[in-house]
Amino acid sequence: MQLKLFIAKNALLHFYRYQYWTAEEYNSLQHFCEKEDSDGIWKAKLRLLCEENNDVIVAAVLADLTPEEQIFLYEKFRLDYSFVKIGLKLNIHPNGLQRWRDKILSDIASLMNYKLPIEDIFSRNKIEALIFSLERIISFQLSYGRYDSSVLKILQERLSEYQRLLFIIRQCIELNSDNIGIQIIRMKILNPNITAEEVARCINVSHTTVDRYINLFKQKFYPIEK
Numbered sequence: 001m002q003l004k005l006f007i008a009k010n011a012l013l014h015f016y017r018y019q020y021w022t023a024e025e026y027n028s029l030q031h032f033c034e035k036e037d038s039d040g041i042w043k044a045k046l047r048l049l050c051e052e053n054n055d056v057i058v059a060a061v062l063a064d065l066t067p068e069e070q071i072f073l074y075e076k077f078r079l080d081y082s083f084v085k086i087g088l089k090l091n092i093h094p095n096g097l098q099r100w101r102d103k104i105l106s107d108i109a110s111l112m113n114y115k116l117p118i119e120d121i122f123s124r125n126k127i128e129a130l131i132f133s134l135e136r137i138i139s140f141q142l143s144y145g146r147y148d149s150s151v152l153k154i155l156q157e158r159l160s161e162y163q164r165l166l167f168i169i170r171q172c173i174e175l176n177s178d179n180i181g182i183q184i185i186r187m188k189i190l191n192p193n194i195t196a197e198e199v200a201r202c203i204n205v206s207h208t209t210v211d212r213y214i215n216l217f218k219q220k221f222y223p224i225e226k
Helices: 002-017 023-035 039-063 067-078 083-090 094-112 124-144 149-174 180-190 196-203 207-221
Strands: none
Touching: 002 039, 002 067, 002 094, 039 094, 039 124, 067 083, 067 094, 083 094, 094 124, 124 149, 149 180, 180 196, 180 207, 196 207
16 A cells, blocks of 8 residues: 555656646647557657646546645645745644644545545546546557556456446536435535535435435445446
């Protein structure tokens, strides 16, 4: 697990610190790669694709964070401030910031492995990022014919499951229903950081009712891990 967190940390650092190519540089590279067909070029293309996918995943994670969490990540991974310095600014104990870091890195690691954490089942940002990344990596593998059939099958199945989940999420958003369950799920989708207690207060139902509908949704629609 520590290796996965290390890889996730590198992806986060890449997102904040990488000096991206200009459009002219990128087009020149693409033109060169199209003319060449060596094993080295294939590996370079795959690495570039994975880095781009990782940036999309990190951006999706950041989009769902609270403003305080976003400030923390920027100052920690872009400015390289200490936990103590950031904690004083945000009025949060350094241990709390470390827990934030570990949770965020764990989420990034799961998404980079094309697995949606169950608590993110209502996150359109992360589901869309997974679909985008899976479509690109599957298309790349099929284009070059270099893939493990069993691995490709798993990726295609996950893509199908996330596409189905996104369809359901969008249907819930579009429904204008008086049904309590639909209202609870819709509010969770539209407000990624809202707590069950806040949902209960907004809809004027019990906390138990909110938990029940959320758990039912997860049981019914969360993709089975393969």
